[in-house]
Amino acid sequence: MCGLFAPLLANAALEIVITEGVDSARPVAIVPFKWKGSGALPGEISDVINADLRRSGKFNPVNTANMPQYPSTDSEVNYSAWASTGADTIVVGSISDTPSGQYEVKFEIIDVLRAQVTNGKSKSLQNGNLVLSEDHIIDSRKAIINAQDFRQHGHRISDVIYEKLTGTRGAFLTRIAYVIVRDSKVYDLPFQLVIADYDGENETRLLSSPEPLMSPSWSPDGESLAYVSFENRRPQIYIQNIYTTKRTKLTDFPGINGSPVFSPDGKQLAMVLSKDGNSEIYTMDIASKQLRRITRNRNIDTEPSWTPDGKSLLFTSERGGKPQIYRVNLETGKIRRQTFEGEMNLGATIAPDGQDMVLVNRTRGKYHIAKQALEGGAIQVLTRTDLDESPSIAPNGSMIIYSTLYNGTQVLSLVSLDGRFKARLPAANGQVKSPSWSPYLF
Secondary structure, three states: OHHHOOOEEOOOOOOOEEEEOOOOOEEEEEOOOEEOOOOOOOOOHHHHHHHHHHHOOOEEEOOHHHOOOOOOOHHHOOHHHHHOOOOOEEEEEEEEEOOOOOEEEEEEEEEHHHHHHHOOOEEEEEOOEEEEEOOOEEEEEEEEEOHHHHHHHHHHHHHHHHHHHHOOOOOOOOEEEEEEEOOOOOOOOOEEEEEEEOOOOOOEEEEEEOOOEEEEEEOOOOOEEEEEEOOOOOOEEEEEEOOOOOEEEEEOOOOOEEEEEEOOOOOEEEEEEOOOOOOEEEEEEOOOOOEEEOOOOOOOEEEEEEOOOOOEEEEEEOOOOOOEEEEEEOOOOOEEEOOOOOOEEEEEEEOOOOOEEEEEEEEOOEEEEEEEEOOOOOOEEOOOOEEEEEEEEOOOOOEEEEEEEEOOEEEEEEEEOOOOOEEEEOOOOOEEEEEEEOOOOO
């Protein structure tokens, strides 16, 4: 069992394959950052930014080969030439080495259309005087980084660009957790709980087990995961720190111990237990392990999910016949049905803004990811892949990661909240399922 606890590099990273929705996205240009140092660069930051923005579904970066020039500062930009590419925004930058062995990274985000009108300069009134300003420069920054931080810093720059151009915080400096099931004929511990950067890079195995692992869920501070393990031949809920790998067993009740989900303040877990007979929703105070039973019903209640304010839970219930989504007020205990369309609706989670819920909808025998306004309205089906399940939403509400079937294999896929952008994250070896998107980490 020692293999259970050792964090090891996993051996089959995910790779995002975009399948739909980039051509209609906003064109931008990320000019390759100019290298002003000696020797070889430890990493290519502009490639990371290009990939991030393309995968967001919001942007369609200009191909490097189609760029009219390769400036590294605003003063070198030919605005008219860039306007002809269709890109309304360009990002330029440079990288130089420092005497300390670190690297200085500079970049500027430039509004091409505004710069073209003002020829790169405009006048503004400051303290009663007309002065030249550079208000076509949306943002400019510089930082000193280490060699191993190139990829992370690329994500950081992507977050800045995304927020400046959309008004919404970027989610490129985040991680995903998921379960990979390897071939048991080859692996002694085929069930692996894995974490990786949002794009599948830096994949690290947190836990390996001979028995199933299920339902990973991030703590609000991004430092721990709650999950279900069958390593002792029965379901038990654990919380594990992803940095120290220290873990705590929270439940070992007879029957079902499942679907752990952290409350928004990180002090409680919602979960499913059948220790009193039926499958019911409970909450647990993590510090004291004190339980509170939330539902009492002769049918199955499962898959809890917190509202952002922590005052209610969504859950799946068969109390109306077939599974549908219900909402319970934790103060009053009042329960209200949320979904009515389709044959069944399952596994709901709420977008960070609290406006929409994302769920699995079954219509005509097909399971697809869908969304519906929390306060009512029609269901909008977002995916057309096979056997879609386990949706998890990015912390900025822009994208959904979920498990689906592709060529007979369970893989992860992405879809934007408006349904226009789609991508796959297939693994080279194994079935991938139960994804969970982290909160903001920095």
